[in-house]
Amino acid sequence: MISFENDYNTGAHPLILKRLAETNFEPLPGYGADPYCESARSKIRKACGRENAEIEFLTGGTQTNSIVISAMLKDYEGVIAAKTGHISTHEAGAIEYTGHKILEIEQKNGKILPSVLKQYLEDFYSDGNHSHMVYPGMVYISHPTEYGTLYTKQELTEIHEIAQRYGIPLFIDGARLGYGLMSLRSDMTLSDIAGLCDVFYIGGTKVGALCGEAVVFSPEMKPAHFMTSVKKRGALLAKGRLLGIQFDTLFTDGLYFNISRHAINMAEQLKEIFHEAGIRFYLESPTNQQFIILENQRMETLKKSVAFSFWEKYDEHHTVVRFATSWSTTEEDLQRLKEIVSVYKQ
Amino acid sequence: MISFENDYNTGAHPLILKRLAETNFEPLPGYGADPYCESARSKIRKACGRENAEIEFLTGGTQTNSIVISAMLKDYEGVIAAKTGHISTHEAGAIEYTGHKILEIEQKNGKILPSVLKQYLEDFYSDGNHSHMVYPGMVYISHPTEYGTLYTKQELTEIHEIAQRYGIPLFIDGARLGYGLMSLRSDMTLSDIAGLCDVFYIGGTKVGALCGEAVVFSPEMKPAHFMTSVKKRGALLAKGRLLGIQFDTLFTDGLYFNISRHAINMAEQLKEIFHEAGIRFYLESPTNQQFIILENQRMETLKKSVAFSFWEKYDEHHTVVRFATSWSTTEEDLQRLKEIVSVYKQ
Amino acid sequence: MISFENDYNTGAHPLILKRLAETNFEPLPGYGADPYCESARSKIRKACGRENAEIEFLTGGTQTNSIVISAMLKDYEGVIAAKTGHISTHEAGAIEYTGHKILEIEQKNGKILPSVLKQYLEDFYSDGNHSHMVYPGMVYISHPTEYGTLYTKQELTEIHEIAQRYGIPLFIDGARLGYGLMSLRSDMTLSDIAGLCDVFYIGGTKVGALCGEAVVFSPEMKPAHFMTSVKKRGALLAKGRLLGIQFDTLFTDGLYFNISRHAINMAEQLKEIFHEAGIRFYLESPTNQQFIILENQRMETLKKSVAFSFWEKYDEHHTVVRFATSWSTTEEDLQRLKEIVSVYKQ
């Protein structure tokens, strides 16, 4: 059976496994102090065009969100996020576990609108009772969003300016950042992203690594003794080399971008297949996640020959489902999918 | 330069890397629901002689300690541990971060004495003010301890009985469990361990894996919705296969025990080399960590040709240092060490 | 200047001060073990018609909400509340501080509709990803609500039934419970309230006490070692008598109900005054808090002779403000107010 279930259902890009094997017997310092972590940091800084960025590696996305947010917020602050944000919906309350509220605001296709953010902040400070309320202390966005959509450079610039005006950092969850950068609709480079926020992470888990996210702090944004805070949250990997070697490989010869470009290429073909089959899209996604609407009976039949994800109920008779591509999606997968869906043409 | 710095300074046992590569392209469910996790669980249950044990995989030791302890303690409870316990000293306050106190008690060579534990519990309940105190809600021990020492079957039996008498679980931190089981002094099997506590973990990170610990709950001891609690703490690995495949490999054909036996064998030779060189031991350790006392000048010279760990100051002129063996320690490493220390014979 | 700013702007009902003085020199046990606490518990049990209810006293409303909720929720659970709930908006993130998410749902005039609650719970359990989400573990409502509105007996019965069906407790924040019970529109007695939820509190701070809330747990609902959890949260009053004597007085000869009835009587006259002056109401409130819409210029003028609270912006030119009555509101206050507003008749 072919699978478009998600972008983390296979192992790692083969070059990563190769490098893990090649370096396997070298005795190295633990906890991120090895030369591969150092080399990866250096390459990421270069790719970001930020020679003085501070970079640390963590294991997964929810972990990264909860550590970065809780280490940067002040005691009396919470984090602004879209109601559909990953931290708001699918992280089992990981942010609240750290003692901070998520200030959920309205969204459109997974995105926070600059105007909505601005209004929220204005309203907060004009409320005479705000000392009994949670202070907005950070803005969280995901790019691409949970719906595969992208912020434009203009929107990101506006959001960053609003955050700066209120003296609060902008944090970008880049669990799928590569797919955003390589999207045919993207009008931003990695360097643009780095310049338009205060901290972000470059997702590895969903872009070809076994695990791992690289957190990039703008200068002076990294909290003091950050790795002790990481240890305190049980997130400091003893064999930090596992993260260092993976990111060093991903940022050698543009592998991270190549993986992403491949997945986008596959996703564009996927869209074409659905379009040809007359299948409706739930929204227009320019990245590696595609959301389509299936009639329930048809969905059940399709499930037998191809794996995909349930997303949400659309109406009594239809369901929104997600198809994702990744580094490991092949032309053969697509060919097979095309044959399968052609049968269901409406 | 040769290294005895710790037991996690090299990658993974080559069989693990081989299996990761072989399974790399299989699309699998995430979050621990894949067949390799299931197979690993089944093999571990068999190795423990506990067909109904509940097993979950986590990434590292501090993470495992903080999750197991915080998910099992009640609101008003803390965990009893030796003052030298890993959770008491070197986890950056990870237990306290979850809102629970560590009730630190006296120890001897890293071990809690049953009599000291018993007295602590008796004193607590005879104190009329105990409703203003933290209730003892769990006993934590490490086996081997942080000083490489081992509990005897008799001691563990007594500690477990005391815990049971007070209705609180006994949790064994087995970050280096394999070395304890394969020690020439061990009088316990894995099955004994499983029967003499309520929850324990089988350490992977320090016994040949890239990362990973297998938590083994006695029947009915696993907290409800445990994996949601894991997710809430940012510790749920998307590619759970990384842990499943590693533990499946470690528990195939006795690899976990073979790795441990090899390291013990290397450690026995290491002890012999130090004995022959007239070097003093800080204490008698029957496992893969050896603690010796070096005159400070000699220590500085030695450092130039062999890597080891600072442990603690012994006196003005001497230091306690640690040498550790692992799956990757070779006869050549030992031969080289022998040549180096022979020069320093006292 | 007269004040309708809130229902806690004066001290305590004089009978309370009298009893504090009368008992002042008696040496009593601390922490809620004194005979006045015991007597108050007994009287409250009787007033609730629940002889086996468990009752404890706390100091304030936010404290009570955060302690009751965090002590009753399981690790993986959050609490369902209206978006306008006090815990959602004006407690500075006190619930999240305890590590739990508030699951905010839509409301109408401050009330949760049974149908909305039912839908939320159904949707949660029909979502295949719910193990990555915060489990609904409690329903929180306030009665009267933050907008002064009341649940009917029918609505409360339905909400309780829904909560029971999902095995989760219903908690009623009764910071202003007395005003709800004495409202002319109320169709419930204290005994009804006690029977239609699992835990609630009887507010003292806003109903004539200096401070204090009485938490009433249905049998078997009080968490084990609850007072140790209270101590752990820094909320255990050494001189528990301060709370015991107040509640003992409030539940002697119906004082709690008399205070509330008086405030309702004053509120009804207040409404009449506003109606006569042609002032618009923001919503219809049957309790001691009245929300009116004032043209901004008029509001500024009014502020000079009478104290009230800003509530929220209505539109560019109008503001919603709150007037509250209490035990200390007098006929003279109302007479004076009538004179003041009569000038502004539209």
Next chain:
Amino acid sequence: MISFENDYNTGAHPLILKRLAETNFEPLPGYGADPYCESARSKIRKACGRENAEIEFLTGGTQTNSIVISAMLKDYEGVIAAKTGHISTHEAGAIEYTGHKILEIEQKNGKILPSVLKQYLEDFYSDGNHSHMVYPGMVYISHPTEYGTLYTKQELTEIHEIAQRYGIPLFIDGARLGYGLMSLRSDMTLSDIAGLCDVFYIGGTKVGALCGEAVVFSPEMKPAHFMTSVKKRGALLAKGRLLGIQFDTLFTDGLYFNISRHAINMAEQLKEIFHEAGIRFYLESPTNQQFIILENQRMETLKKSVAFSFWEKYDEHHTVVRFATSWSTTEEDLQRLKEIVSVYKQ
């Protein structure tokens, strides 16, 4: 029966009740913004000789400790305290509940020795692994200590200097500060105390108030938005007047000092009575708490006619018990006690 059980077993000094009654009908702003709080702050600043100190009022001791400590510590820090410190032993884990470890060090008669503190800090920073340990971020002492003992000015000066050298604040728990200042052995004034630490509190609950502690921050030491942090911890009293009026009264005409002096006077007579009766003291306490050693049978007999507190087991046949004096201890109480103990002369 007479009672020396503790210093909070009676109500409030009558002048406090009088002022509460006199001001009862004044409508005042809530949450500490009323003129009585302001007046109390002003008087306390004057009494401390610190015109720019920042002062806030909280309800109880454990609450104050947990809020001040958690609001001032950084994420990666813990608080150094004596093993016998109130936060270490009798606050049910309130500090750990906020996510921070108490770094417990050795003590003598309840006091931290400057040399022990210095050694602890030196050892911490000379340990190469300290990034995996909890950073010392504050020093907590109680004055008087839990054993009624006092720091000398010389000792406090040394402790403060050590803390300053390491850039961490010194916090004094002054739950019984008045008794320390009025002790015949005290060599410090309130102004000395204020100058020799960074934050301290003046205990009200145990020195004649119904409840309440006044936190005094040295300039620039009060955390930003501190009252929002107080609200977040459920500790913001709606009727802040209750605290303001009490402290305003306590710092009018030296009442706080008079109460304390009276209790010390009573304690000195108490000591004399015990000395005359040949009763052994557990240690020499110069304040209002006296610790004596009673043979168990005698203790049981004594219990029938006078109330005191169990402290700790001394040996198989003896127990340490505590007698405390307060504002409400009378000459008659002492006379009665003298008669009772004279019977037991050894």
